[in-house]
Amino acid sequence: YLVMQLVSGGELFDRIVEKGFYTERDASQLIHQILDAVKYLHDMGIVHRDLKPENLLYYSMDEDSKIMISDFGLSKIEGAGSVMSTACGTPGYVAPEVLAQKPYSKAVDCWSIGVISYILLCGYPPFYDENDAKLFEQILKAEYEFDSPYWDDISDSAKDFICHLMEKDPLKRYTCEQALQHPWICGDTALDKNIHESVSAQIKKNFAKSKWKQAFNATAVVRHMRRLQLGTSLEGPSQITPTIGLKLCHSENFLAPGTIFSI
Template identity: 70%
Template sequence: MPLGKNGKKKIEDINMVYNIKEKLGAGAFSEVVLAQEKDSERLVALKCIPKKALRGKEAVVENEIAVLKKIAHKNIVALEDIYESPSHLYLAMELVTGGELFDRIIERGYYTEKDASQLVRQILDALQYLHNMGIVHRDLKVPWPQNELKLGDFGLSKIEDGGMMATACGTPGYVAPELLEQKPYGKAVDVWALGVISYILLCGYPPFYDENDSELFNQIIKAEYEFDSPYWDDISESAKDFIRHLLEREPEKRLTCEQALQHPWISGDTALERDIHGSVSEQIQKNFARSQWKRAFNATSFLRHITKMGQSAEADPEESTVETVQEEKDKW
C-alpha cells in the first residue's frame, strides 16, 4: 500500500479496508464511526475527515497526527493507522469502551476518596509522560474509562518548540486563568484542568459554574471556588490541599506533574476510604446532564469573551480556533 505524507496509506475507498458498523459521534468537520478491519477483524474508532471540509484547516489535523504519532502510553488513546483517499483523510484510533467516567461512577454503588485518588494518578501518569515529551494537551477533560483511564481529544494539543504559547483554545469549564486572560502559557494549563477534574471527582460538580458566561469566566480568572458544606465535609484536608495546589491562580505556583505525583494524597495514604458514592453520584446526575454540560461550557461564548478582550491570538497556522474548539464541544 503506497504511503503519502506523514505515513498516510493511500487508498481508493476506505471500504476496501474496513467494514463500517455505526456512527459514534460527529464534530464540526469530521465524524467518528465504529469500523472493523477486514483482515484482522479488529475494531477501531475511525475519524473520517472530508478533504473539502478540511480546506484551510490542514495544519490542525497535521498537528494532531504529529502529536499522536509521537506518543505511546497505556493511559492515552493510540493512533493505529492513517489512510488517505481522494476525498477523505481517516484516522484509525484505538477503540475505547466503557462509557463515560461519570456513568461508571454512578453505576459502581461504592466510591471513595481513595478511588478518586487512583483515577487522578492515572491521569497524572499520562500527563507527566506528555509533558516530558514537550507536549501540552490544552484540552484536558474527564477521560474515558476502560480497564484503565484513557486520555483522548488531541486536536488542540501542541508540541512545545522552546517558547510559550498564546492561542486561545480549550474547554471553558477547564481552562486556566492565564489562557482566558490571553497571557503566554505552558504546561501549567494542563495541571489546572487536572485540578478541575479532581474537584469534580470528589464532589460531583464543577468548581466554577454560572448560568452567565461572563460570571463563569470571572470566577475562573479570580480562581474563586469553595469547598462547600455539606458536600466537602467528609473529604480529607489532604485532598483539599492537593486541589488548592492545582487550582493555583498563578501558573508558576502550581504543582508540576512530578510534584503532584509526590503529593501524599496521590503517593501516600491520606486519601480516605469512606464511601462518598451517594453524594457524588447525586451531584453528577444533577449537574452533568448533557444539556447543562453544554450550557456551562459553551465554546462560542468562550471565544466571544476572548474577542471582547481585544487581544489577538498568536499568528499560527495551527488554529482555526472557533471551528477547532467547537468540534471538540460537538463531540459531547
C-alpha cells in the same frame, strides 16, 4: 488507512454513577493514572490544553479497566522558542493565565487536573455561572470554595492537593511530578468513606448528557470572545469550533484530532 484503538468502556462520569461504592481513594487512583499520563506527555513536550472529564474514557468494561486520555484536537507540541498564548480550551476547565491572554505553559494542564479532581470529589464544578463573563471572572481570580455539606467528609489532604493544582500563579502551581509526590496520591491520606450517593447525585444534576453534548453557536461565541478581548493571540488567528464548550485554537502543530493516548 488509519488503525485506531477501540475504547469501549464508556465515559468516566457514567462509570462513577453506575458504581454502588465510590471513595476518595478511588478518585485518588483515577487522578494518579491521569497524572502519570500527562507527565509523560509533558516530558515529550506535548501540552493537551483541553483536559476534562468528557475526554477521560475507560479502555474496556472490565472493573479494573485503565483510563484513556482522548481528544488531542487542541494539543500543541512545544518547540524551541515557541510561545503558547491562544485562548483555547473549555470554559470551566481553562487556566487563569489563558483567559488573561498571557503566554502560558504546560502548567495549564495541571490546572485542569485540579478542576477534574475537585469534580471527582463532590460532583459539581468549582467554577460555574450561566454568564460566561462572570464565569471567566471567577476563574481569573481563582475564586472557589469547598462548600458544606458536600466537602464535610472530604479529607484536608485532598483539599490541599487541589489547592496546589488550582493555584492562580502558574509558577507556584504543582507540576505533574510534584503532584505525584503528594500524600493524597502516593500516600495513605485518601479516605475510604463511601461518598457515592452525594457525588453521583451531583454529577447527574450538573453533568447531564444533554449538557455535555450541547453545541455552542459558533457565531455567538466569536462575538462574545471579542467582547472579552480574547479573540487574538501571538500564535495567530483564532479559529472557533462549534463543539462542546468553547474551543478557540490555531491549527498549527496539533496532534491529530481524536487521537487517543493510552495511560
